[in-house]
Amino acid sequence: MRQVHAVLLLLMAIMVSACSTTSSDRFEKAGASKEDALESYTSLGLQYLRAGDTAGAKSPLQRALDIDDSYAPAYNAMALVFQAERDLDIAESYFRKAIDADSDSAMIHNNFGVFLFSQERYQEACSELARATEDPFYTARAQAFENLGRCYRRTGRPDVAEHALRRSLTLSQQRPLALVELSDLMLEKNQDPEAAALFNRFRELVEQKRVNHFPLSLWVGIRVARYEGNANMAATYALLLKNMYPQSVEYRAYKESAQ
Numbered sequence: 001m002r003q004v005h006a007v008l009l010l011l012m013a014i015m016v017s018a019c020s021t022t023s024s025d026r027f028e029k030a031g032a033s034k035e036d037a038l039e040s041y042t043s044l045g046l047q048y049l050r051a052g053d054t055a056g057a058k059s060p061l062q063r064a065l066d067i068d069d070s071y072a073p074a075y076n077a078m079a080l081v082f083q084a085e086r087d088l089d090i091a092e093s094y095f096r097k098a099i100d101a102d103s104d105s106a107m108i109h110n111n112f113g114v115f116l117f118s119q120e121r122y123q124e125a126c127s128e129l130a131r132a133t134e135d136p137f138y139t140a141r142a143q144a145f146e147n148l149g150r151c152y153r154r155t156g157r158p159d160v161a162e163h164a165l166r167r168s169l170t171l172s173q174q175r176p177l178a179l180v181e182l183s184d185l186m187l188e189k190n191q192d193p194e195a196a197a198l199f200n201r202f203r204e205l206v207e208q209k210r211v212n213h214f215p216l217s218l219w220v221g222i223r224v225a226r227y228e229g230n231a232n233m234a235a236t237y238a239l240l241l242k243n244m245y246p247q248s249v250e251y252r253a254y255k256e257s258a259q
Contacts, residue, residue, distance in 0.1 A: 038064050042074045049081055057081045072102035076111060083115055091115065106131070106138035110147065117151055126151040133164070142172035150181055158185060176202055176211040184220050192227045199224045213240060219250035222257075 041064035048057035058081060064074035079094035095112040102108060113128030129151055132144040149164035162185055168178040179202040186195035199220055205211045213221075218241040225234035238258075241251050 034067060038068055038071050038074065041067070042071070042077055045074070045077050045081070049077065049084065054081050054085050070101045072098045072105055072108060075101055076105075076108045079115070080111065088119065104135075106133075106135035106144065107140070110138075110140060110144045113144075113151070114147060117147065117154075120154075122151055122154040126155060133167075142168045142175055142178075145171065146175045146178040146181075149178060153181065153185070158188070161185065174201070174205060174210075176205055176217075179205075180214075180217045180220055183224070184216060187220065187223050192224075195220070196224045196227060213244075215241065215245040215248040215250040218245070219254055222254060 041060040045057040045059075045061035045064070048054070048060070058078070061074050061078045061081065064071055065078070068074075075094050075098035079091045079098060082088075082091035082094060092115070095108070095115060098105070098108045099112065109128045110132035113125045113132060116122075116125035116128060126148065129144055129148040132138065133141060133148055135141065138144065145164045145168035149161045149168060152158075152161035152164060162182065165178045165182040165185070168175045169182070179198050183195045183198035183202070186192070186198065199217075202211070202217060203221070206213060206217075218237045221237040222234050222241070225231075225237060238254060241248070241254055245251055
């Protein structure tokens with residue numbers, strides 16, 4: 001029985017290998033142009049990445065780079081793969097190769113900026129994200145402004161952060177992080193009515209199950225509920241913050257405010 005099981009496993013491995021080879025080579029065998037092959041290999045790599053198969057993603061992306069070692073989208077995708085694997089030095093090297101290959105790509109600057117932000121390298125992150133916002137045709141420009149506003153806040157620049165967050169909401173009225181961050185800024189400036197209006201727009205997204213709460217949104221919700229005189233809502237947000245994010249900076253701020 002064990003021998004049969006071993007044979008089946010071997011056959012499955014052969015089939016997987018054959019499928020991989022077929023999917024990896026089919027773009028060139030089909031007589032596709034170089035540009036089509038590059039796009040197809042990169043797209044295939046990203047499909048593997050989205051499925052959580054980072055190992056499988058590397059082969060088609062490397063194939064794209066074998067065809068053209070200056071193809072920026074493949075370098076960008078490879079950076080995302082290594083970022084997902086937490087090989088951060090390798091990921092950064094691929095991001096830099098992507099930027100060297102296409103220094104005007106807003107998408108790459110945005111992705112690299114988010115990568116740097118995740119490592120709390122905020123000055124560098126803000127520089128990359130600012131580059132991403134410069135392209136008026138970038139389809140994710142609202143997100144880039146949202147990211148930039150959050151980054152400027154981390155560097156202690158509330159005025160330019162506010163400008164970036166407002167630009168994000170001008171481009172897309174339902175950017176959840178921009179709504180919460182800007183609401184938080186307005187609370188800090190004692191502009192409570194606007195803070196409440198912004199937070200209530202975020203709350204509607206939560207009620208529609210389009211987004212979920214996170215530490216800052218709950219802390220902002222507590223303060224907005226206090227401003228509105230809604231003690232029950234403030235208590236609800238406080239309980240959620242305690243149960244879901246007991247180690248967060250926001251929960252510590254809440255406890256200090258309740259003393």
